[in-house]
Amino acid sequence: MARVVIDKLVKIYPEKTGPGFTAVKGINLEIEDREFMVLVGPSGCGKSTTLRMIAGLEDITNGEISIDGKVVNNVLPKDRDIAMVFQNYALYPHMTVYDNMAFGLKLRKFPKEDIDKRVRDAASMLGLEELLERRPKALSGGQRQRVAVGRAIVRRPKVFLFDEPLSNLDAKMRVSTRTDISKLHARLGATMIYVTHDQVEAMTMGDRICVMKDGDIMQVDEPLDLYNHPKNMFVAGFIGSPPMNFFKGTLARDGNHVVFAETNTKEAPFKVQLTDNLAAKASAYVGKEIVFGIRPEDAQDSLNLSAPTPEHTIEVNVEVSEPMGAETYLYLNSGEHSFIARVRASDRFDVGQKVQITFQMDQVHLFDPTTEDVLK
Numbered sequence: 001m002a003r004v005v006i007d008k009l010v011k012i013y014p015e016k017t018g019p020g021f022t023a024v025k026g027i028n029l030e031i032e033d034r035e036f037m038v039l040v041g042p043s044g045c046g047k048s049t050t051l052r053m054i055a056g057l058e059d060i061t062n063g064e065i066s067i068d069g070k071v072v073n074n075v076l077p078k079d080r081d082i083a084m085v086f087q088n089y090a091l092y093p094h095m096t097v098y099d100n101m102a103f104g105l106k107l108r109k110f111p112k113e114d115i116d117k118r119v120r121d122a123a124s125m126l127g128l129e130e131l132l133e134r135r136p137k138a139l140s141g142g143q144r145q146r147v148a149v150g151r152a153i154v155r156r157p158k159v160f161l162f163d164e165p166l167s168n169l170d171a172k173m174r175v176s177t178r179t180d181i182s183k184l185h186a187r188l189g190a191t192m193i194y195v196t197h198d199q200v201e202a203m204t205m206g207d208r209i210c211v212m213k214d215g216d217i218m219q220v221d222e223p224l225d226l227y228n229h230p231k232n233m234f235v236a237g238f239i240g241s242p243p244m245n246f247f248k249g250t251l252a253r254d255g256n257h258v259v260f261a262e263t264n265t266k267e268a269p270f271k272v273q274l275t276d277n278l279a280a281k282a283s284a285y286v287g288k289e290i291v292f293g294i295r296p297e298d299a300q301d302s303l304n305l306s307a308p309t310p311e312h313t314i315e316v317n318v319e320v321s322e323p324m325g326a327e328t329y330l331y332l333n334s335g336e337h338s339f340i341a342r343v344r345a346s347d348r349f350d351v352g353q354k355v356q357i358t359f360q361m362d363q364v365h366l367f368d369p370t371t372e373d374v375l376k
């Protein structure tokens with residue numbers, strides 16, 4: 001069992017002058033036994049600081065961290081039963097792969113046979129059997145990172161911590177090592193906390209994802225809940241690639257309906273009709289400013305629709321067309337705002353051409369422009 005509970009956790013880095021820099025602002029997070037929790041957010045948002053406090057490598061300014069109900073604030077890193085894997089593998093260059101993996105166990109005076117079994121088990125899980133006698137410099141980046149993971153596995157810790165372990169690998173290696181770590185999680189059934197700035201890694205690996213910004217938690221949810229129900233504009237814009245399109249505008253009543261009109265000074269602003277469901281959520285915003293969000297895949301071009309609904313369709317210019325193979329990203333312009341639609345690769349448009357784009361209105365997200373929170 002290894003349940004990690006973070007309670008009102010604060011980290012203030014002291015400064016020579018002034019009150020210090022608050023890198024983590026009183027966050028609460030519960031990581032369940034055997035869960036794969038991903039901390040994701042832009043560089044500098046406090047992910048590593050949080051992870052290092054869990055590991056015991058960084059003092060806690062305020063709040064508590066407990067593992068299986070026991071507060072560990074004052075427990076030494078080596079006594080926390082945690083193993084951490086970093087971006088830079090930090091292997092001992094003069095030792096073989098075998099000895100790199102065995103080293104921590106030797107220090108802890110494990111019996112030789114036990115060490116041998118653990119190292120060989122880990123090597124077989126990670127496909128490193130053939131490389132045990134090599135030194136790190138004779139390994140690829142991906143292999144080195146697997147050795148670093150192996151070194152963590154042999155300890156059989158309660159909790160694995162990963163800090164951007166794939167960042168030094170090339171794109172292909174990142175994808176294969178990513179799936180290896182996911183398989184390992186399934187096989188070991190261990191609690192894992194994984195830090196990354198890459199939303200694709202977060203989406204593909206996490207049982208749950210904790211999105212951070214400026215030392216705060218923005219949302220904690222399962223990947224698809226995060227994608228489909230972002231609580232605010234930050235999460236909506238951070239998760240998903242290309243990101244969600246945002247339009248500023250106002251809501252107005254039109255007969256029985258509510259329409260969104262883009263704020264647009266240069267040309268005639270576009271107008272689209274909201275679904276009844278959205279209109280109900282947004283009733284307090286009629287006559288006021290609002291932010292309209294739609295993901296690129298929820299903006300369809302007219303070639304792909306047999307009967308576009310005019311009240312949900314706008315006419316825009318094609319600025320750039322990026323064929324991705326399986327689909328095409330259309331960079332579009334509606335006067336003031338640029339936005340992106342993901343369309344079928346077979347739907348071809350020329351730059352400068354006018355195109356009809358229909359929004360899937362049941363996929364629209366509306367946000368308060370001041371709080372940036374989604375309308376509930």
Ligand SMILES: Nc1ncnc2c1ncn2[C@@H]1O[C@H](COP(=O)(O)OP(=O)(O)O)[C@@H](O)[C@H]1O
Nearest residue numbers: 013021023041042043044045046047048049050
């Ligand atoms: N030792 C330190 N002293 C002062 N500030 C630090 C220190 N370590 C990190 N910071 C600052 O704390 C913030 C969070 O850093 P970090 O946790 O490393 O972010 P992340 O891992 O999300 O990129 C950053 O603004 C960073 O500059």
Ligand SMILES: [Mg+2]
Nearest residue numbers: 044047048049
């Ligand atoms: Mg970091």
